[in-house]
Amino acid sequence: MNDYTTKLTTHREFYPMSDLDWSVESDRGRIISTPAFRRLQKRTQVFALELNAAVRSRLTHSLEVSQTARFIAKTILKKLDDPHLNTMANAFVSTSEMASLLHDIGNPPFGHFGETAINEWMEKCCDNYLMNLYGNEKLKEKLKKDLCSYDGNAQAIRIVHKLQRLNLSYTQTASIIKYTRGAFEDKSEDDSFSYLEKKPGYYFSEKDFVENLSETLAIKPGHRFPLTYIMEAADDISYLSADIEDAVDKGILTLDKIYELIKVESYKVNDKYGTNETMLLDIVEDNYFKAKSKEDEPYQFNMFLTLTRAQLIYKLVNYVSNLYIENHDAIFEGSFNNALLEFDKFHECSIAIEILQNISVEYIYSNTQVQELELKGYAIIQGLFDIYEPLLKLTTYEFEMLLNGEKIKCLICKNLLSRLSKKHLVAYKKSVSTLKDNENEDILEWYYRARLVIDYISGMTDDYSLYEYQALTA
Numbered sequence: 001m002n003d004y005t006t007k008l009t010t011h012r013e014f015y016p017m018s019d020l021d022w023s024v025e026s027d028r029g030r031i032i033s034t035p036a037f038r039r040l041q042k043r044t045q046v047f048a049l050e051l052n053a054a055v056r057s058r059l060t061h062s063l064e065v066s067q068t069a070r071f072i073a074k075t076i077l078k079k080l081d082d083p084h085l086n087t088m089a090n091a092f093v094s095t096s097e098m099a100s101l102l103h104d105i106g107n108p109p110f111g112h113f114g115e116t117a118i119n120e121w122m123e124k125c126c127d128n129y130l131m132n133l134y135g136n137e138k139l140k141e142k143l144k145k146d147l148c149s150y151d152g153n154a155q156a157i158r159i160v161h162k163l164q165r166l167n168l169s170y171t172q173t174a175s176i177i178k179y180t181r182g183a184f185e186d187k188s189e190d191d192s193f194s195y196l197e198k199k200p201g202y203y204f205s206e207k208d209f210v211e212n213l214s215e216t217l218a219i220k221p222g223h224r225f226p227l228t229y230i231m232e233a234a235d236d237i238s239y240l241s242a243d244i245e246d247a248v249d250k251g252i253l254t255l256d257k258i259y260e261l262i263k264v265e266s267y268k269v270n271d272k273y274g275t276n277e278t279m280l281l282d283i284v285e286d287n288y289f290k291a292k293s294k295e296d297e298p299y300q301f302n303m304f305l306t307l308t309r310a311q312l313i314y315k316l317v318n319y320v321s322n323l324y325i326e327n328h329d330a331i332f333e334g335s336f337n338n339a340l341l342e343f344d345k346f347h348e349c350s351i352a353i354e355i356l357q358n359i360s361v362e363y364i365y366s367n368t369q370v371q372e373l374e375l376k377g378y379a380i381i382q383g384l385f386d387i388y389e390p391l392l393k394l395t396t397y398e399f400e401m402l403l404n405g406e407k408i409k410c411l412i413c414k415n416l417l418s419r420l421s422k423k424h425l426v427a428y429k430k431s432v433s434t435l436k437d438n439e440n441e442d443i444l445e446w447y448y449r450a451r452l453v454i455d456y457i458s459g460m461t462d463d464y465s466l467y468e469y470q471a472l473t474a
Contacts, residue, residue: 042461069234099175106155108458110377117381174225223334280352
């Protein structure tokens with residue numbers, strides 16, 4: 001028997017509650033009310049700096065993911081029919097739903113291109129400053145690896161714990177730790193954790209917090225929280241029709257083009273796996289001809305998409321809920337080393353996902369409009385780091401003088417410091433307050449100072465980062 005009372009708990013770092021349902025509602029309110037969540041409305045999904053509000057932002061995407069996660073969680077409860085778990089149904093569903101609202105909260109401006117820009121810039125910066133500090137070489141290498149591994153998943157934990165201080169329940173926080181390896185750690189040689197450790201899940205700065213959380217919820221090292229699998233599956237499902245719908249709004253694809261592409265790609269993917277799965281093609285063909293015969297332009301695509309999305313999501317939700325139940329022991333323990341929708345490559349649902357993903361990669365993400373926006377985003381992020389670099393050139397002593405309002409040689413550093421978030425500065429000061437008399441004080445202080453600059457720039461919205469770049473480059 002998998003005892004969910006060890007996972008769905010009221011534990012939190014400060015002021016724990018005695019009632020599970022009240023704890024869940026408190027988490028929901030904190031998440032919806034946090035500024036970091038609201039900023040998702042001005043962050044890229046696919047099309048950066050988009051003026052058409054109908055095209056998805058990270059916020060609207062997260063709302064769709066949360067609804068799908070709710071559907072999956074309720075379907076699992078219904079099929080599992082565990083009387084003991086049913087008494088905690090609200091916590092099970094709400095935690096899955098809220099994890100999905102939070103899942104992109106750490107994404108920087110311009111999405112994955114923003115992540116790449118941060119990591120490439122930090123690589124040069126660490127070589128120029130961190131690695132030239134006197135002291136522990138192994139620690140410097142570990143911290144360099146950490147700083148050059150920016151990932152939205154790891155940043156989400158930092159935002160929740162350090163930057164916004166949401167004091168969410170350990171249950172809610174654990175549900176968004178998608179990967180189980182620290183950014184400062186190498187991947188395990190044990191293949192049984194290859195997927196779970198594919199990307200960084202948290203930073204060195206949150207190491208102690210994650211370890212304490214994991215111990216409290218009986219999560220073994222390298223293992224995942226069970227409800228994270230639901231959030232991940234909901235995210236994968238929500239991408240399927242969303243990017244294609246946005247591409248139609250942007251004039252990149254048409255209904256006829258989508259129908260032709262799905263036919264061609266279905267043959268390709270089936271040929272790749274030696275299968276003959278037609279689930280997606282059958283749904284698409286039926287709804288394509290139904291829309292063409294029963295609707296007028298421009299409503300044909302609306303009808304096609306509404307019907308196709310509903311039928312496809314229903315099939316996918318039932319599929320992943322069945323997988324969750326069939327692999328319940330491994331999922332509850334957190335050792336299931338797959339995303340649910342990647343578990344069986346030959347299944348009709350996995351085939352459908354690969355078909356749609358291939359179309360998005362070839363015809364949407366590679367579109368010249370998208371690529372041009374990505375290049376602009378890359379230049380903006382790197383340019384902002386160049387502007388704030390003087391703060392990272394300072395010694396520990398000089399930066400302390402600057403914080404204390406004393407004059408230093410760098411004339412622009414005072415102006416740069418004044419632009420940083422006050423919350424981020426408090427997080428920095430709290431982290432370095434414990435370093436006095438530490439033999440690696442200068443190394444660790446520089447690490448937290450670099451995190452301070454990363455926190456500020458990565459926390460910007462797309463439009464604000466453009467404004468800040470333009471304002472500071474005259």
